[in-house]
Amino acid sequence: MTTISYIDAINAAMQEELQRDENVFVLGEDVGVKGGVFGTTKGLMEQFGEERALDTPLAESAIAGVAIGAAMVGMRPIAEMQYSDFMLPATNQIISEAAKIRYRSNNDWQCPIVIRAPFGGGIFGGLYHSQCPESIFFGTPGLKIVAPSTPYDAKGLLLAAIRDEDPVLYFEHKKCYRSVTGEVPDEDYIVPIGKADVKREGDDITVITYGLTVHFALQAAEELAKEGIEAHIVDLRTLQPLDKEAILESVRRTGKVLILHEDNKTGGVGAEVSAIISEELLFELDAPIARLCGYDVPAMPISPPLEKFYMLNKDKVMEAMRKLALF
Amino acid sequence: MTTISYIDAINAAMQEELQRDENVFVLGEDVGVKGGVFGTTKGLMEQFGEERALDTPLAESAIAGVAIGAAMVGMRPIAEMQYSDFMLPATNQIISEAAKIRYRSNNDWQCPIVIRAPFGGGIFGGLYHSQCPESIFFGTPGLKIVAPSTPYDAKGLLLAAIRDEDPVLYFEHKKCYRSVTGEVPDEDYIVPIGKADVKREGDDITVITYGLTVHFALQAAEELAKEGIEAHIVDLRTLQPLDKEAILESVRRTGKVLILHEDNKTGGVGAEVSAIISEELLFELDAPIARLCGYDVPAMPISPPLEKFYMLNKDKVMEAMRKLALF
Amino acid sequence: MNHKSSAVETTRHEQLGLTDAQVLEMYRTMLLSRRFDERGLLLQRSGKINFHVSGIGQEAAQVGSAFAFRKQHDYFLPYYRDYAFVLAVGMTVRELMLSIFAKAEDPNSAGRQMPGHFGSKRLNIVTGSSPVTTQVPHAAGIALVAKMKKQDIVTYASFGDGSSNQGDFHEGCNFAGVHKLPVVFVCENNQYAISVPYSKQVACESIADRAVGYGFPGVRVDGNDPLEVYRVTKEAHERARRGEGPTLIETVTYRISPHSTSDNDLAYRTKEEVDYHKGRDPIPRFREYLYACGVLSESVETDMEAELAGIIKEATTYADQAPFPQPEDTLKYVYGDESI
C-alpha cells in the first residue's frame, strides 16, 4: 500500500494501463505536451509518445467520436473532456452512438471507451466549470457511469473502466484531486463496476452518496458519533448500473435514509435511489426518504458567497443527518 | 368547442400565434415548403411566408442556436426538431445556453424559445425515431418541459409555451398525432405551464402519467371500473416544473400510486415523482410506490414483435393497476 | 462519358486499369441494387414491410466508390442509401431483405434498426445510426488506428449533401486533416435533404469546396459516371495509402425516388424536374457504354436480368418466411455482461 492523492491515482491508472495494453491510448485537449489542464495526464506523452497521449483539436464531439471509432476496431481509448461542462457538445456521440452500438448491432460491434470528465464545484469555476452533469446521462441504458471518491476507488474504477467491454463515463471530482489522499495497493487490482462500498458502518441512519459529498458525510458522521448517532455510509461509486442490493441492504439496516449529492436535486441520481427504495422497502422505512442535494439552479455562480451557499459541506450534511436521526 | 386531432391542435396553435404576434416564427428542417415531415407546420409558409416558416439547413445545433439568438433580441421562435432523437446534437445549445441565459446574466437577458420535438414510439420508427429523451433535459433547471396528451392540452400548452418568458421544451407524442382527437375551445385560451390535470377521478388508486400512456391509463380505468376499481388519473402535462401540489393531493386521496411512462424506467421522470412522494407523504402510503415504464434498453427496436414488447399498452397498464389495487 | 470508344481502341475502363469482367460486375451490382430497391418500394406499397428508403439514382456513384476499395480489408461507414455500395463490398440481397423485413437473421441488427442502417463486422461495415454524420468522426477514429498501427487500411465514410452541415462533419474532417489520416469522405450530393434543396442547405458552389478548410483536397465528380467516380476515388484511396491524408469527394447525383416511402416529393419538386433526371439515369447510360465497348451483349444482359430476378425472388421469399426475433430479445445486449 502507498498513500497517494486522488489525482495521482487517476494518473497512475492510466500510466499502468498504457504500459500493460498497447491498445490503450489517451486523447483530449491539452492531454499531451501540457499533461492536462489539471495535470491528470502528466508524464504520459513523455513515456508513451505523442500518439498515445494525443493532443486533439478543440472539438469534443470529435474527441468522443474518434474514440468511438477507434474502440470499434479494437482499441481502448480514454477520451478526456477538459471539464464535464464541455462534454455537452459530445452528447449525441455519447448517447446516440456509444450507448447504442452494441445494442443496435445485436452484439456484432462493441464500444469499449472510457470518457473521463472532471466534475463538481467548490473551485471558483463558476457556471461552466463546476457542473455535475450526471443526470443528463444517467437515464441512458448502454452507458456505465462511475464517480469515485477516494484514491483507491479512483484507481480501481479507472482500471476496471478501461478493461470494461462497454462505454464508461468516469466522473472525477475536481475538488478531490489534491484534497483527498489515501492508500492504494501496490499490486494490480480493480474496483468492480456496479458495486457500492460501505465507507462507514452504523445502525442509526443510512447515508447514500457519491463523489465529494462522501467526505462531508464521513466528517459529519465522526462528529455525530460523539452525539451518539451512528451513521451507515454507502458510497455508490457506480451510478449506472446502481448497486440495488447494496442500497436496499443499507436501508434495511437502519430504516432511515438520507440521499446526498452535489448535483441539483430534481431529476438527480438521488431520485432513482429513492424510487428504488420506496418500490422495494417501503414498509421498512422509519422516516421519509430525505434528499440533500444542490439547489435547483442552472449552475453554481463563481462569486465566493454564492458558491459557498450552493456547495454542500460538513455542517449542512451534519444538520440533515441529525434531523433524520432525531425523526 | 370543436373536435380536432392532436396534430391539428398543434398546427392551429402555431397558426394562431403567428397571426397574433409578428415576433413568432417557426424554423426547422422541412417546416416550410413541405409543412413538416409529419405535417405539423402545414399551411404556415403559404399563409405567413418563407421567413416565418423557415426551412433551415440540416443542423440541429444551429436551429436551436439561431432560435436562441433571435429570442434574445425579442423574437418568439418555435424551433422544430424533426424527431426528438435528433435534438441531441443541440444538447449543448439547450442546456448550456437556453437554460442558463437568464440566470447567468442576472436577469439582463431572456430566452423565450419553444423547442418542439416529436417523441415516443409505436410507429415502427426503430431505435432513432422512437425515443423519449425527457430524462436528458429533466435535470436542468432553467428549462421548462411540457408533454401534452390531448388536443386541448396540446394547443393550450403550446400557446402558453410560446408566450412564456423562458425556454420551453415541448414534447409531442407522434402516436397521438392522428389517433387522438378531442375538443378545443373556439376562443383563445392557454393551459398554464406547471399545472397537472386530473383526467379521471377515483378513490382506489392513483395513476400519475403523461403523454401517450395517459390514454392507456384511461382505457384501463374504464375496464377496471367494471371490476369495481376506481382509478384517479393525473396527467402531469408539465414535467418541469412538476406540479408537486397536484401530485401530493392525488396520492393523499388514494394512498396507492402507480407512476407510468413510456421513457425507460431508470432515471426517468417517474423517479422524481416517486422521490417527491416518499419525501413528503411516506406515512400516507398504503402500498409501495409502483412504476411501470419502458424497459431499460437503449431504445426500442423496429421489428414489430420487439416494438410491441417494448411499448406499454392498455393491457399491461391494466395489469399493473389491478395489482396495485389488490395490494 | 465517351460514347464513341469502340472495342478496338483502349476503352476508358482499361485506361483506369479495370478489366471487362470488373466493369461488368460494376454494372451487375448497380442493377442488382436497383432491382432490390424497386422491390423494396413494392413491398412497402403492398404492406409487406413498413418502410423503405431508396438509393435509386445513386448506384453509379456508390459502385464507382466501392470498386476503389478492398473488400473485407478496408473499413466502410456507408449511409442509408448505400445499397449498391454494401452489395459491392459483400453484403447479399438476402441479408438486405432480412433487414427490410426486420427479421431475426438480419446481420445488420437482427431487425432492431431501420432498413439502410448497415453493419457487419465480417464485412468491415461499421454499424451505423440515424443521426446524420456521426460516422464521420468514427471514420477518423478508425483511420487513426490504421495510422497508429501502421496498417495499410483505408476508411470510407459517406453522407448526404444536407448532412454536410452538421457539426460532426466539420469536426471529423478537421480531425482527419490535422492527423493526415487514411480516409476518404464521400458526399453523395443528390440535390435534396428531404424537401430542402441544395440552395437552401449551403451557399457554397460545391460541397467539395469545404475540404480546403481542412487542409486536404476536395473533388467534385459526376456521380452518374461510375468510371469517373472510380477514378477519383482510386486516386484518393492511393493518396490515403501513401500517407498523404484524407480526400473529400462530392459525387453529384440526383435522388430520383422520394426521400423515403413516407415522403410525397411532388409537394416540393416538379414531375418535370424528376423526369429530367430520370432521363440521366446512370444505369442505362453505363449500359450503353458497356454495349459500345462490347462488354455487354443482349444474351449477357438477358442472362443477367434472369439471374438477378432469381436472386431478388429467392431473397424476398426467404426473408418473408424467416422468423421474427423473439419479443424478449428486446432485452438482450444492452451490456456485454448480460447479468447486468
Add this chain to the structure above:
Amino acid sequence: MNHKSSAVETTRHEQLGLTDAQVLEMYRTMLLSRRFDERGLLLQRSGKINFHVSGIGQEAAQVGSAFAFRKQHDYFLPYYRDYAFVLAVGMTVRELMLSIFAKAEDPNSAGRQMPGHFGSKRLNIVTGSSPVTTQVPHAAGIALVAKMKKQDIVTYASFGDGSSNQGDFHEGCNFAGVHKLPVVFVCENNQYAISVPYSKQVACESIADRAVGYGFPGVRVDGNDPLEVYRVTKEAHERARRGEGPTLIETVTYRISPHSTSDNDLAYRTKEEVDYHKGRDPIPRFREYLYACGVLSESVETDMEAELAGIIKEATTYADQAPFPQPEDTLKYVYGDESI
C-alpha cells in the same frame, strides 16, 4: 504599417476616413485595456481575485474591429479575451473590475460568471458562456432578425482559432451564409488553444479559408495593425449593410500571456518565442505610428497615462470595496416567474 507617413501627407487613417481624434481614441482604448489586463494579472497574483484571463497582445485586433461597428446600435457577441473590444463599445473599467471581483454590481452577471464572460443589454453586448462558439449560431439568429425586420443592424461574433473547430462554428457560419445575413465573424487567431499550437488544431493555411465552404468571403489580416483590421472590418460591415451577407475575418495575433492565470505556458512554448512576439506588440507599434503622424506627443501621452492610471485605480478600489451578492441571491432568476 507605413512609418514614413508624415503629418503633411494624407495619413493612413485619414485615407480610411478616421480622424486624428478617432485614432487617438483607438490607442487610448488599447492602452486602457492593457492596463486593466495587467492589473487583473496583478490582482490575481496578490490573491485579491481568484482568476484572470488576459487579452494582452490582441488589443489592436479588437479595437480595429470594434471601431468599424456602431456602439449601442449593432449587436456584439465577443469572446473572453475581448476586453479592448467591450471597452470600445461602451463598457467601463469599473464594470470590468466589478466582474473580476465577482461583485453584486457587476453588470455582466452580478458576479455569477467568470471574468471575460461579457453581457450588457444596455450596450447590446449579448450574454456569453464558456463552451466555445455557441455564440456563432446566436449571432446568426440575431442577424436573421435584423434581416427579417429590415433593420440596419450588423452583428459581431468573435472566437479563437482553436474554437473554429467546433461544430457550432460550422453550423452557425453555414446558416448565416445560406441566408446572407448581416454578420461579421471574427477569428482572433493567437496561434494557441491553451497549449495546443495552430498546427495541431487545423491543417488549413488560414482559418479564413473556411469561408469559401459557407459561400462568403474570408479575409486574413495582420491583427497587430489596428488600421488594417479596421479597414477589412469596415468593408465587411458595409457588405453586411448592403445585404451581401457575412464575412469571416481572421485577425492574426499572438497570445502574449499564458492562457489564463491557471496556466504555465513555458511548459509548452519557449521564452524566446514569447519574447519575439512581445517585440511585435501592437501597442508600441501603433504608438510609433501616432507619433509619426503627430497625433500623439509626449504631453498627450503623459496625460493619457495619468488619466488611465486614475481610472484603473478608482475602478480597482471601487470594485474591491463593493459588496458581494447576498448568498441567497444564488436562488434568483432561474425563471422569469420567480414564484416557481
